[in-house]
Amino acid sequence: MKPIIIVGGGLAGCEAAWQLTRRGNEATLVDMKPDKRSPAHRSPRLAELVCSNSLRSNDPASAAGLLKEEMRRLDSLVIASADATAVPSGKALAVDRVLFSERIERVLLGQRGLRIVREECREIPGGAHVILATGPLTSAPLAAAIADLVGQQSLYFYDAIAPIVDASTIDRTKVFRASRYDAGEGDYLNCPLDEEQYRSFRLAVLGGRDIPARAFEDERYFEGCLPVEVLARRGEDTLRFGPMKPVGLVDPCTGREPYAVVQLRQENREGTLFNMVGFQTRLARPEQERIFRTIPGLGKAEFLRFGSIHRNTYIHAPTLLTDTLQLRANPDLIFAGQITGVEGYVESAATGLLAGLFLDRIRRGLPFSPPPRTTALGALLGHVSSPGGKGYQPMNINFGIFEPLGPGVRKRDRGERYRQRSLAALEEWKCRSVGTPPP
Ligand SMILES: Cc1cc2nc3c(=O)[nH]c(=O)nc-3n(C[C@H](O)[C@H](O)[C@H](O)COP(=O)(O)OP(=O)(O)OC[C@H]3O[C@@H](n4cnc5c(N)ncnc54)[C@H](O)[C@@H]3O)c2cc1C
Known part of the structure; x- marks a missing residue:
């Protein structure tokens, strides 16, 4: 039988190693720390939280909380360690980051069948079942090897992310549907601004507090991908000649082009984002x-993803990976963690958990399938593997990527309905595709 090598002992790699070895598989987990560290990693330990100590909401009627609950039901090491090292933080699950990493490392060091190797992996190992989980700051030699394998154009090193709005919270009476110059079928929702609204919006952007770049994050942006605040600083009309350009868009209410517009483009097939x-x-x-929220039509908008710009190594998963995280061109190679284009600690651990479960089934020659898209785990996998356009971007878990609920569910009941539907589907999938590990 081929050996199992897990590259990267972060949240995804540790979770994959745990799921595999507790089912009786032998595996090697390779991490370059402590001899070599990414610019954001400080601790010598495995499973380091590089920034915030919060794993976000723990409420199972929220998307982030539901993902955790599903992982709990699949005996996630990351979630069990977070629960065991939690610090008070209201409805969120925040942890003592030192105790958290220590616990995960201690459990894995004691795990039968697991060998932990501390060295940089500079090439993709051959002749093995490999789980690649080296994260958003994969070291340069390995990133180059991945680029060689998948093609330079399918590996990204930066995120420039625009916010995503919950479609049901857009005020449709204030926006109009149209494509520029009437091309297409009116694919965009356009939020029109008059001159006064535009000027005060620009001033608000100029006065807004931003997140400074980290020392290792190069602030030289691509000209085609400049942050709105940089454009606002460049001049009074720069935004209006850039992303807020109204040219070719006629507002049916006035019969004229607005002074400026914010365009909203449908993000998913279901039209929920x-x-x-x-x-x-x-x-x-x-x-x-x-x-x-000062933009017309967005007064009550709920933002399911906020805009951001940061360093991030990730692949164009929808074209490269199957819905079980295997590389289409080489199914022995499985990707997990943030490098697949999920975003966040828990999301990364979740794909590590799935990678471990899938590989266990592969090795046993047992049938398996991805969890249904009514579950949080299935929704995440759906994001990673759905054939999308070329604009693939990392995503946190949110209800917008779940299979939508039927019509007529009141907004305040939605979270609870998602929870009930998901946990029932998860139990069914677990029986079919996971099996029980030996005691
Ligand atoms: C600066 C920064 C801040 C962030 N802040 C947050 C936040 O506040 N909240 C949040 O939810 N998410 C945050 N994220 C995202 C977060 O990093 C990921 O969500 C999560 O840690 C990714 O998990 P992972 O297992 O994919 O990678 P990581 O946890 O980064 O683990 C990857 C591991 O691979 C190892 N490695 C890398 N290259 C090699 C190699 N060639 N050979 C061997 N080992 C290697 C690294 O040492 C590391 O231990 C942040 C990311 C960055 C970069």
């Missing part, structure tokens, strides 16, 4: 909410 076109930003999240 809309992307603010060209609105990549470094503004702090509360500032995005405050300022972008």
Whole structure:
């Protein structure tokens, strides 16, 4: 039998190693720490939280909380360790980051069948079942090897992310549907601004608090991908000639082109998500909410993803991976963690968990399938593997990527309905595709 090599001992790699070895597989986990560290990693330990100590909401009626609950039901090491090292933080699950990493490392060091090797992996190992989980800051030699394998154009090193809005919270009476110069079928929702609204919006952007770049993050942006606040600083009309350009868009209410527009583009097939076109930003999240809600039509918008710009190594998973995270061109190679284009600690651990479960089934020659898209785990996999356009971008878990609920569910009941539907589907999938590990 081929050996199993897991490259990267972060959240995804540790979770994959745990799921595999507790089912009786032998595996080697390779991490370059402590001799070599990415610019963001400080601790010598495995499973380091590089920034915030919060794993976000723990409420199972929220998307992030539901993902955790599903992982709990699949005996996730990361979630069990977070629960065991939690610090008070209201409805969120925040941890003592030192105790958290220590616990994960201690459990894995004691895990029968697991060998932990501390060295940089500079090439993709051959002749093995490999789980690649080296994260958003994969070291340069390995990133080059991945680029060689998947093609330079399918590996990204930067995120320039625009916010995503919950479609049901857009005020349709204030926006109009149209494509520029009437091309297509009116594919965009356009939020029209008059001159006064535009000027005060620009001033708000200029006054907004932004998140400074980290020392290792080069602030030289691509000209075609500039943050809105940088454009706003360049001049009074720069935004109006850039992402807020009204040319070719006639507002049916006035019969004229507005002074400026914000365009919203449908993000998913179901039409539950809309992307603010060209609105990549470094503004702090509360500032995005405050300022972008002044845009006509977005007064009550709920932001399912906020804009951001940061360093991030990830592949174009929808074209490269199957819905079981295997590389289409070489199914022995499985990707997990943030490198697949999920975003966040828990999301990364979740794909590590799935990679471990899938590989266990592969090795046993047992049938398996991805969890249904009514579950949080299935929704994440759906994001990673759905054939999308070329604009693939990392995504946190949110209800917008779940299979939509039927009509007629009141907004305040949605979270609970998602929870019930998901946990029932998860139990069924577990019986069919996971099996029980030996005691
Ligand atoms: C600066 C920064 C801040 C972030 N802040 C947050 C936040 O506040 N909240 C949040 O939810 N998410 C945050 N993220 C995203 C977060 O990093 C990921 O969500 C999560 O840690 C990714 O998990 P992972 O297992 O994919 O990668 P990681 O946890 O980064 O683990 C990858 C591991 O691979 C190892 N490695 C890399 N290259 C090699 C190699 N060639 N050979 C051997 N080992 C290698 C590294 O040492 C590391 O231990 C942040 C990311 C960055 C870069």
